[in-house]
Amino acid sequence: MITKSTIDRIMEATDIAEVIGDFVQLKKRGANYIGLSPFANERTPSFTVSPAKGIFKDFSSGKGGSAVTFLMEHEKFTYPEALKWLAKKYGIEVEETVETTENREEENRRESLMIVTGFAAKFFQDSMWETDEGQSIGLSYFKERGFTNETIKKFELGYSPDQWEAFTSKAIAEGYKPEFLEESGLSVKRDNGSTYDRYRGRVMFPIHGFTGRVIAFGGRTLKSDKSVPKYVNSPESEIYHKSSVLYGLYFAKKAIRDEDNCYLVEGYADVLSVHQAGIENVVASSGTSLTVEQIRLIGRFTKNVTILYDGDAAGIKASLRGLDMILEEGLNVKVVLFPDGHDPDSYVRNVGTSAFKKYIDDNKKDFILYKTSILLKEAGNDPIKKAGVIREVVESIAKIPDSIKASVFIKECSYQMQIDERSLLTELNKMRLAKAKKDGQPTQNFQTPVEEMPNFEPVVPEIKETFTQEKEIVRLLLLYGNRMIDWDGIANTYIGPFMIAELSDVTFDNEACKAFVEDYRKEVENGVLPDEQHYIHHTDKGIVDLAVTMLATRYTLSENWYEMHKILVTDEQANMKATVLGGIFHLKKHKVGQILEKLRNELQTAQSEHDQEILLNQYARMKKVERHISDYLGSVILK
Incomplete structure (x- = not known):
């Protein structure tokens, strides 16, 4: 521990x-x-x-x-x-109460796979740097590609020996279980039950997860044999889902945020060369078709994506439709096409960093306009093909969730395609209406921006739901429990213990609220006033979720809210007595209301006059309690 x-x-x-x-x-x-x-x-x-x-x-x-x-x-x-x-x-040394030794069999499955891939990454690095075979084949390949020692070590590149069981036998000898070697894709099981290395004789590109741990590999063959696959990649596993991973993202995420732009390339070498040139906001889809999950990964860091293509025009045309997904996710997409025979890797090595950046700035085109020009050029003067181009371009624009941005593209494309803007708008609206009906959505959907919405809560909300009333008690304990009371008639005590004492006769219905209040009660009895951090880091997940929900607010009130709108938002701290007692007695009033409702139901089913008399007496007493609470609430809140 x-x-x-x-x-x-x-x-x-x-x-x-x-x-x-x-x-x-x-x-x-x-x-x-x-x-x-x-x-x-x-x-x-x-x-x-x-x-x-x-x-x-x-x-x-x-x-x-x-x-x-x-x-x-x-x-x-x-x-x-x-x-x-x-x-x-944060560079903190971890101290444990018991000196533990590595016991791989006791690790949970996911962590076991992580440990195995981490071991493999180090094995492949050591094989490249510390063996003659690794240096003469693996390291020399990376050097020929122009990668520096710094880049090779940063991305943890390596080499898998050209032997059937070099890695597998070493891993098993070190105590790693064959089932994890197989599940991670590092080893392959033969029909006779033995295992061999999947990546033998290949240079290795480790794939890092979000936190920098190696989760998978790509292995490139150096053989010219056409029957041997050029790349072999890790299979899907509990720790690796290729549709949700972008190569190089771990090393690029800070630069993507700083530059507010993400360069998207195709392969490992593209990422390495561009990154090495000092342009670190670059990631790759690793040869797979771009997925929605990958687009959303980029969208966490920036809304701007620049696709860096090689000179293969046929490949570009094939991928145009797939890029509509990026638009649909609300991202801005630009496209850069490199001269024939060049990809990002070769071009940046050929011209250097400054010329590479200048080429991108001079040649980047918006995806919609680029797509329009490509398709129009292909359609030529054929009116049927041109009509198809118009529809395909408008379909792309219809994917853009921002209506203003879509209108700008309609205007630009109408000029480029030499067609009336109103005709394009009509077609766009038809497509959006059809999609809305298909998805069962309203045809108009207005949403208030987050920053325009005020942040306040009533001092004592008159809401009947039990959970809401009980949550208010939790909120008050969290925010104000460790404040001293200085009210008329009540002083020299804290709000938290005061509330707990006042609620001793109340039973909480919601399990999370009940657990919270009970924990608070025990802490108070032990002489401790628990603060919000106690509950944020509590071992009971239900209590943590409840505490965070009460402490968090979705909206924040701007500092000049009153000056702009002349709307005064009530400050509950201005009258803490009303706030605290209001919370307590509204909950009590609600609980009394529940008891009265139960008594009314029992009166309707009571068989004997004796039972009815008992119930009527109980009902009268509870009504009296309810009136007292109401009178007390009125006097406290109005003061």
């Missing part, structure tokens, strides 16, 4: 905005940050990070918690794994 002192040091060092910023593009909004949910597909940001409170809240999926919770949810880490990841990030 990781010691409590180590955990405390990790928590103190952790900047939640910095941690989550490695995975999600965040923008400052007042004291908080907002971004698109990494757990749901959305176009309006609902993901909020509060550095002051050390929490995040995703209003789309309902997930929330600390930086540790985020890593557990997003990266599927266990609690210790998340802590160790943070410790590594």
Whole structure:
């Protein structure tokens, strides 16, 4: 187990905005940050990070918690794994209560696969740098391609010996289980039950996950035999889903955020050469067709994508339709076509960094306009083909969720295609209407931007649902439980213990609220006033989720809200007595209302006069209690 002192040091060092910023593009909004949910597909940001409170809240999926919770949810880490990841990030030495030895059989399956791929990555690197075969074949290949030692080591490139079982036998000898070697795709099982190396005789390109750990490999053959596949890639596994991975993203994500643009290339070598030239905001789809998941990965960091194609015009035309997915996800797409015979790898090595950047700036074209020119050129003067081009281009524009942006493209394309703008708009509206009807969506959908919505809650909301009333108690305990009371008639005590004492006769119905209040009660009895951090890092996930939901707010009120709108938002802290007692007695009034409803139902089914009399007496007493509470609420709230 990781010691409590180590955990405390990790928590103190952790900047939640910095941690989550490695995975999600965040923008400052007042004291908080907002971004698109990494757990749901959305176009309006609902993901909020509060550095002051050390929490995040995703209003789309309902997930929330600390930086540790985020890593557990997003990266599927266990609690210790998340802590160790943070410790590594912030250079904190992890102390454990028991000196443990590696016992691979006891590791959970996912972590076992991670350990195996990590071991393999080091094996392939050592094989290249420390053996004659590796240096003469693997290292010399990378050197011939123009890669420096720094690039080779940064991307952890390696070489797999040209032997049937060099890696497999070494891994088994080190104690790694064959089932994990096979599942990760590093070894292949023969019919007789023995295993051999999948990547023998290949140079190795490790594929890194979001946190920098190796999750898969691409192996390139150096043989000229046409019957041997040029590339062999890892199969799908519990840790590797190729449709959700972009090669080089781990090394590019900071640069993508900084440059607000992502260069998308095709292969490993393209990424390495462009990155080595100092242009680090580059990733590759690794030879596979671009997927929605990969587009959304890019969308976390930037809304701008520049596709860097080689000179294969036929390949470009084939991929045009697939790029509509990028538009549909709300990203801006530009296209750069390199001269015949060149791809990004060869061109940047040929002309250097400055000329490469200048070529991109001078030749990048918007995807819609580029597609229009390509298709028009192919259609020539054939009116039927030209009509098809018009429809195909408008179909692409219809994918763009931003209506203003779509209108601009309609205008540009009408000029380029020499067709009336109104005709294109009519066709665009037909397509959108048909799609909306097909998807069962309203034909008009207006949505208020996040930043225009105010952030306030009523002091005591008159809502009947039990959960809402009970959540209000949790919220008050979290926010104000450790404040001193200085009210007329009540003083020298804290709000938290006061509320707990006042609620001793109340039974909570919601399990999470009940667990929270019971935990708060135990802490108070032990002489501790628990703060919000106690609950953000609580071991009970239900309590954590509830606490984060109460602490997080989706909207923030701008500093000049009153000056702009002349709308005064009530500050509940101005009258804490009304806020706290209002919360307590509204809940009690609601509980009394539940009892009265139960008594009314029992009166309707009571058989004897004796039972009816007992129930009527109980009902009268409860009505009296209800009146007292109502009178008390009125006097407190109005003061």
